[in-house]
Amino acid sequence: MNDRILAAIRSVPWAIMPGYLEAIEAMAIRALDHPAVQAVAEDGHVERHFEAIAQMGERAAGTRSAAIRDGVGALPIFGPILPRAAMMSPSGGGAVALDLLAADFRALQADPAVRMILLVVDSPGGVTTDIAQFARMVAQSPKPVSAHVTGMGCSAAYWIISQANQISIDATAMVGSIGVMMGGSIQENPDQAGRREIAIVSKNAPNKRPDLTTEEGRAIISGTVDAIEDVFIAAVARGRGVTEAVVRSDFGQGGVLAGGPAVKAGMADRVEADGLDGAIRRLSTRTSSTRRTAAENTLKLAHARAGL
Template sequence: MNQHVMAAIRSQPWAIMPGYLEAIEAIALRVLDDPAVLALKDDGHQERQLSAVAMMGERAPGTRKAMLREGIGMLPLMGPVFPRSNIMTEYSGAASLDIAAADLRALQASPDVRQILMVIDSPGGAVAQVNDFARLVAASPKPISVHVTGLCCSAAYWIGSSAPGGISLDPTGVVGSIGVLISTSYQVEADANGRRDLEIASTNAPNKRPDLSTPEGQAVVRQMLDGIEDIFIQTVARGRGVTEATVRNEFGKGGTLTGKAAKAAGMVDRIEADGLDGAIRRLAKAGPATPRRTAAANTLTLAQIRAG
């Protein structure tokens, strides 16, 4: 059973901070005293997320997790991201994109919601359906923006960067970790029963099971990850109104940025001194405005014209 669980986790690419993937593997195997799990337990994310939820008002009608306050529909995206509900989303505080998508549509349809605020505190997650959800965010018929209370990294930044209304950040918020990884292993010795797993692929499918002990086999996997990363970077560039080269060279190169450094790099639009409460109050007072993406795109177009 444990082999099947690990195979399921390691059969897919992830856009997540590396330490969190180690914790997901340990939690899935119920090794709750693993150092990766203990490190997350003590990082304060649970208290931070509970505090954020307490500021969001009351449950929005017709939703599972969305909230409503002062005409602002709030869509929380907290914890590791998965494409659909599973044991991690039900019992370990992870986020489900199928639930988030349903809640987003409900907020868009509600006459009580003037604007939508995604409240993000997530290290990222599985790649599956992330780009589809990012497109839903980008195409929202109602104004939608993002506030980061803790982490907005990897898959979460992939999604958050698509918000037309831009991104605000707690002074200690963290963004970035742009990139894709996969966790895997290969057998170097026979197992306890004296057996060694062997898989043979058909003649015309040598890359179905690449030999990960060789540079050539690793290159096959890396090529697949690079293809997903290209889509990730294209989405971020389009959402933030910058070039792909800017994302590759100035958005952390797989690392993270915080506070003023994140704003200086163009990864977020403002540092919210009063945190989530300040972001909600600002949106509640604000009237219609030109979407940040439109303004950024106009600036980029002007720069390209001037460059020749």
């Protein structure tokens, strides 16, 4: 059973921090003493989430998790991202479901009391399924959308927030991890019951079960994740108003940047000295927010690199 669970997790592309995918796999098979699970449990995300919720304001009408404060509708994106609530454990498991997130986002768009929307983010990323569609909702929102990162805005989460009008981050927050990955396993010996599974695919579908022990088999998986990464990078480039070449060379190359270095690279717009509370106060005093043009962003990036 555990092998089938792991196979299901590894059968889809992920845009997530590697350590978190390892933790998800361990939790899925109930290996709760795994070092990756312990590392996630001790990374301080629970405390960050409670602190953020306390600052977001009162629950927004018609939403599951969004809040409103001084005309700013705050939408939390906390934890690993999954496409649908049906994929989550009954307790939620500390993850966020895109279908519920989209419903709350639409409710904030429709609420006349909300002048602008703030994505409050602390997420390592998640499954790539439906991420592009939700990111497009952010990019095309009739109300201005900003994002503030309290801990991590990585991988799939960064894909989403890159489409916001502006991104602010805490001084120690991290953004990036732009890339896509898929895993796999190879059975080299019989299992504990003395059985070895063998899969036979039809003659016209040799790529349905690529042999990961071969270079050709690994190339099939690489082609899939590279194609999704191209979509990811193109979206980030459009959202941040830079070229794809800049994203590929300066936006971490799969790594993350924190605070000031992230702003200097153009991955975020400002370090918020007063954190989330400061971001909400600043946005609440603004009457509008417009999307940057590519020229404006390029000029800002050049000034940042020159130390101006």
